[in-house]
Amino acid sequence: MAHTQNLQQTPDSSINELPEDDNALFADLQEDLFEGDLASNQAASATRISQQAVVPDEMLGLRFDQVAASLFSEFSRERLKSWLQDGQLTVNGQSVKPKTRCLGGEVLNLEVTLQEQNTTEPEPMALDIVYEDEHILVVNKPAGLVVHPGAGNWSGTLVNGLLYHDAKLKELPRAGLVHRIDKDTSGLLVVAKNLAAQHHLSKQLADKSVYRIYDAVVVGHVIAGGTVDQPIKRHPVERTRMSVQPGGRASVTHYRVLERFGTHTLVQAQLETGRTHQIRVHLSHIGFPLVGDPMYGSRRRLPQGASQNLIKTLQNFKRQALHARKLGLVHPHTDKQMQFEAPWPDDFSQLVQALRDEGHQA
Numbered sequence: 001m002a003h004t005q006n007l008q009q010t011p012d013s014s015i016n017e018l019p020e021d022d023n024a025l026f027a028d029l030q031e032d033l034f035e036g037d038l039a040s041n042q043a044a045s046a047t048r049i050s051q052q053a054v055v056p057d058e059m060l061g062l063r064f065d066q067v068a069a070s071l072f073s074e075f076s077r078e079r080l081k082s083w084l085q086d087g088q089l090t091v092n093g094q095s096v097k098p099k100t101r102c103l104g105g106e107v108l109n110l111e112v113t114l115q116e117q118n119t120t121e122p123e124p125m126a127l128d129i130v131y132e133d134e135h136i137l138v139v140n141k142p143a144g145l146v147v148h149p150g151a152g153n154w155s156g157t158l159v160n161g162l163l164y165h166d167a168k169l170k171e172l173p174r175a176g177l178v179h180r181i182d183k184d185t186s187g188l189l190v191v192a193k194n195l196a197a198q199h200h201l202s203k204q205l206a207d208k209s210v211y212r213i214y215d216a217v218v219v220g221h222v223i224a225g226g227t228v229d230q231p232i233k234r235h236p237v238e239r240t241r242m243s244v245q246p247g248g249r250a251s252v253t254h255y256r257v258l259e260r261f262g263t264h265t266l267v268q269a270q271l272e273t274g275r276t277h278q279i280r281v282h283l284s285h286i287g288f289p290l291v292g293d294p295m296y297g298s299r300r301r302l303p304q305g306a307s308q309n310l311i312k313t314l315q316n317f318k319r320q321a322l323h324a325r326k327l328g329l330v331h332p333h334t335d336k337q338m339q340f341e342a343p344w345p346d347d348f349s350q351l352v353q354a355l356r357d358e359g360h361q362a
Contacts, residue, residue, distance in 0.1 A: 046113050046114050046115060046171060047113070047114045047168065047171055047194070048111075048112070048113050048114075049110060049111070049112040049113075049114065049195075050110065050111055050112075051072060051109075051110040052107060052108065052109050052110070053071040053072065053107075053108045053110075054105065054106070054107055054108075055067055055071070055102050055104055055105060055106045055107075055108065056104065057104040057105065058104075059102060059104060060102065060103060060104040061101050061102070062101065062102055063098065063099050063100065063101055063102075064084060064091060064096055064097075064098055064099075064100050064101075064102055064108075065077060065080060065081045065084060065098035065099070067102055067108070068080040068081075068083075068084065068089060068108060071108060072108075072110060074195070074196035074199060074200065075195055075196065075199055076199050076202075079195070079199075081098045083110065083112060084096065084097070084098045085097075085098065088110065088111055088112045089108065089109070089110045089112075090108070090109050090111075091106050091107070091108055091109075092106050092107055093107075093109065114171040114195070115171065116170040116171060120149050120157075120159050120160060120163060120170075120175065121155065121160060121163070122160060122161075122163040122164035122167065123155060123156065123160035123161060123163075123164055124161075124164055125158075125160065125161030125164060125165075127139055127161050127162070127165055128140040128141075128142070128342075129165075130188065130340050130342060131338075131340060134193060134194075135192070135193055135194060135196075135197040135331070135332055135333045136190055136191065136192060136193060136197055136201070136331065136332065137162075137165075137166070137176075137190070137191040137193060138188060138189070138190050138191075138327065138340050139158070139162075139188070139189050139191065140186075140187065140188055140342040141158060141181060141185075141186060141187060141188075141189055141324075142186055142345065143183075143184050143185065143186040143319050143345065143347070144183065144184060144319070145157070145158055145183065146158065146183045147159065147177065147180045147181065147183070147189070148174065148177065148180065158189070159174070159175045159177070162175050162176070162191060163175055166193065168193065168194075169191070169193065171195075172192065172193075172194070172195060172198055173198070175191070176191040176192040176193055176197075176198055177189075177191060177192075178190065178191075178192055178198060178201045178202050178205060179205055179210070179274060181324050182277065182280075182320070182322075184319035184320055184322075185214075185319075185320060185322045185323070185324060186322075186323045186324065186342075186345045186348070187214070187322075187323045187324025187325060187342055188324045188325070188326070188327040188340055188341075188342050189324070189327075190210075190327060190329060192332070196332065196333075197332040197333065200330075200332035201329065201332055204329060204330060205274065208272060208273070209329075209330065210327070210328065210329050211270075211326065211327065211328030211329065211339070212270065212271045212274075212324065212326070212327055212328075213268060213269070213270050213324075213325055213326035213327075214268070214269045214270075214271070214279055214322055214323060214324050214325060215258070215266065215267075215268055215269075215322075215323045215325045215344065215348070216266075216267050216268075216269055216279060216283065216290050216320075216321055216322045216323075217264055217265070217266055217267075217290065217291045217321035217348075217351055217352065217355070218264065218265050218267055218283055218288040218289060218290055218291065218321075219263070219264060219288060219289055219290075219291060219297065219298075219301060220263070220264070220265060220287060220288045220289075221260060221262065221263070221264075221265060222255075222257050222260070222265040222267055222288055223257075224257065225254075225255050225256030225257055225267075226254075226255060227252065227253070227254050227255070228251075228252070228253045228255070228282040228283070228285065228286055229250075229251075229252045230244040230248075230251060230282060230285060231244065231245060231246065231247065231248030231249060231250055231251055232244060232245070232248045232249060232251040232275045232276075232277075232278060232281055232282075233245050233247065233248030233249060240295075241277075241295055241296070242275065242276050242277045242278075242281050243281060244281060244282070244285045249273075249275060250273060251273045251275045251278055251281075251282065252271075252272035252273050253269055253270070253271060253272065253273075253278055253279055253282040253283075254269065254270045254272065255267050255268065255269045255270070255283070256268050259352075259356075261355040261356065261358065261359050262303070262358075262359060263303040263306075264291065264303075264355050265288070266352060266355075267283070267288075269283070277295070277296070279322060280293055280295070280296045280320055280322065281296060284296040284297065290320040290321050290322055291314065291317055291320070291321040291351065292314075292317040292318060292319050292320050292321050293319075293320035293321075294319075294320075295320075296320075297320075302314060302315075303358075306358065307357075307358060309354055309357065309358075310354050310355065310357070310358045313350060313351055313354040314351075314354075317347060317351055319347075321348060321351060323342070323344055323345065323348050324342070325341060325342055325343075325344070326339065326340070326341050326342075327339070327340045327341075328340075
């Protein structure tokens with residue numbers, strides 16, 4: 001069923017909505033086991049995990065948290081450690097401390113009922129779902145939609161819509177999110193639908209095996225593609241901005257030219273790392289800010305002699321011209337390599353067409 005959505009036109013708060021980059025989000029997902037209030041009244045419909053494994057003799061002397069991480073590898077070590085501590089993961093029917101060492105042959109029994117992990121309210125929303133099965137969901141996010149609730153954006157976010165679409169996502173940290181894109185960037189996001197899938201996808205992001213391709217329109221004539229390998233950290237004065245600075249976190253963006261329009265260029269960028277605002281920061285750093293970027297672009301520049309159509313199009317483009325077009329990953333259950341693609345949204349297509357038309361007139 002389709003539902004209408006009301007996109008919030010608020011300042012870019014995406015820098016606060018999730019950890020600063022995908023690797024930080026991965027770390028949080030391993031540690032942030034129970035974010036919100038536990039809803040005991042949901043237990044009847046909650047997901048139940050029931051597994052058993054025997055410790056092989058070759059693991060003699062290892063700690064039980066290490067053994068559990070090997071035998072139940074679909075779950076994070078931190079989560080398994082928590083289950084050992086609270087008695088949901090037992091050894092020969094008894095609770096043990098995670099650091100206790102095994103003798104070999106013990107029976108590990110995992111009996112867990114998942115509870116709600118956050119208190120975000122579900123909200124009806126028209127989601128553009130590109131793919132969905134029982135393990136993952138891939139959504140094409142429109143520009144203007146905040147991904148995760150945060151300061152100033154407690155409702156009307158993608159997470160609110162996801163929870164309405166699938167109530168079981170309440171059982172997962174961050175409602176199954178494993179990465180993010182900025183509020184005013186459009187394009188593809190993958191969402192995990194169970195703990196095992198979330199852990200698997202998070203590991204893929206951490207080891208850089210997730211394939212993410214973005215299209216961007218930048219100001220300036222880009223002669224050739226290349227790689228920007230520059231560290232990024234929060235700006236020392238303007239705390240809502242990120243910047244290239246010594247001592248920042250390693251950040252790598254590969255880019256290539258797709259089409260030139262004289263005063264502008266359509267480029268394709270591939271992320272090797274996932275820092276906050278990375279493409280916007282890196283392309284601006286080398287002198288090619290994104291069209292419409294209010295944070296990292298210079299004052300809006302209009303080409304000399306531009307037609308009224310192009311001037312109007314550029315003036316009306318109120319967001320950074322960035323679209324997450326392709327997403328590649330290994331399916332967390334089948335291990336099949338998958339790739340998804342989302343077409344340009346209307347505003348992006350109209351911008352490119354206006355630049356093409358201008359070239360034809362010249």
